[in-house]
Amino acid sequence: MKPLFTLQAIHDHLLAAYGPQGWWPADSVFEMMVGAILTQNTSWTNVEAAIANMKAAGLLDARAIAACNEDQLATAIRPSGYYNQKARKLKIFADFYLSHGGEPGLRALTSPRQMLLALHGIGPETADSMLLYALERPVFVIDAYTRRIFGRLGLTLPEASYHALQDYFHSSLPSSLELFKEYHALIVMHAKRHCRIRPVCVGCPLQDGCAHALESEAVNVQRSSECA
DNA sequence: GGCCAGGTGTAAA
DNA sequence: TTTACACATGGC
Numbered sequence: 555m556k557p558l559f560t561l562q563a564i565h566d567h568l569l570a571a572y573g574p575q576g577w578w579p580a581d582s583v584f585e586m587m588v589g590a591i592l593t594q595n596t597s598w599t600n601v602e603a604a605i606a607n608m609k610a611a612g613l614l615d616a617r618a619i620a621a622c623n624e625d626q627l628a629t630a631i632r633p634s635g636y637y638n639q640k641a642r643k644l645k646i647f648a649d650f651y652l653s654h655g656g657e658p659g660l661r662a663l664t665s666p667r668q669m670l671l672a673l674h675g676i677g678p679e680t681a682d683s684m685l686l687y688a689l690e691r692p693v694f695v696i697d698a699y700t701r702r703i704f705g706r707l708g709l710t711l712p713e714a715s716y717h718a719l720q721d722y723f724h725s726s727l728p729s730s731l732e733l734f735k736e737y738h739a740l741i742v743m744h745a746k747r748h749c750r751i752r753p754v755c756v757g758c759p760l761q762d763g764c765a766h767a768l769e770s771e772a773v774n775v776q777r778s779s780e781c782a
Numbered sequence: 783g784g785c786c787a788g789g790t791g792t793a794a795a
Numbered sequence: 796t797t798t799a800c801a802c803a804t805g806g807c
Contacts, residue, residue, distance in 0.1 A: 596804080597787040597805075635803040640802095699788065
């Protein structure tokens with residue numbers, strides 16, 4: 555089917571609608587990386603509460619995380635959900651962070667993605683979030699929102715793999731750190747406003763795309779009733 | 783009270 | 796190799 559928009563045009567629509575997002579929201583690079591783990595399948599408001607608890611307990615620090623009792627860490631991050639799992643993940647990540655020389659060491663790695671993916675608890679989305687926002691490598695982050703929005707626009711298949719989607723973005727856009735940072739942030743902003751599972755179409759800046767999708771035979775009835 | 787949220791690892795088929 | 800399922804809190 556004919557694409558509704560180019561990826562660049564969709565970005566431009568979203569930027570015009572929402573303005574620059576300036577992501578990732580955090581006070582430090584380490585906090586970004588912690589946030590990337592805590593936000594796994596979890597709303598950001600819950601993550602904020604967990605990070606506030608970590609700060610209050612003096613635990614938003616790699617050495618403190620590595621040294622603390624895992625149950626103490628789990629208690630602090632309780633609001634983010636999956637707190638036992640995530641406490642273990644944070645300890646594993648903190649050990650990795652320290653053993654590779656902290657932020658400068660991680661920035662200097664030759665294959666940081668491969669090394670992050672080798673860690674328990676870090677999958678492709680978490681690794682790419684860390685690479686893009688903390689280590690400033692131009693990789694496109696694919697999340698559930700990206701899959702939903704571009705699937706509803708008829709540009710991608712629902713069953714496409716993470717890397718198939720990422721290849722699509724990488725091959726369709728110039729490899730730009732700032733573009734990739736902003737685009738992902740705009741996707742999240744847009745999804746929260748207009749592309750929930752239960753859609754809210756009022757004022758959707760991609761509404762022309764929605765209208766087109768409604769007319770397209772390539773978009774099935776269920777999906778076309780939803781807003782991109 | 784049920785659904786949903788910026789996933790990942792593991793085990794069974 | 797694919798498909799379930801566990802992990803868990805808080806907002807709407």
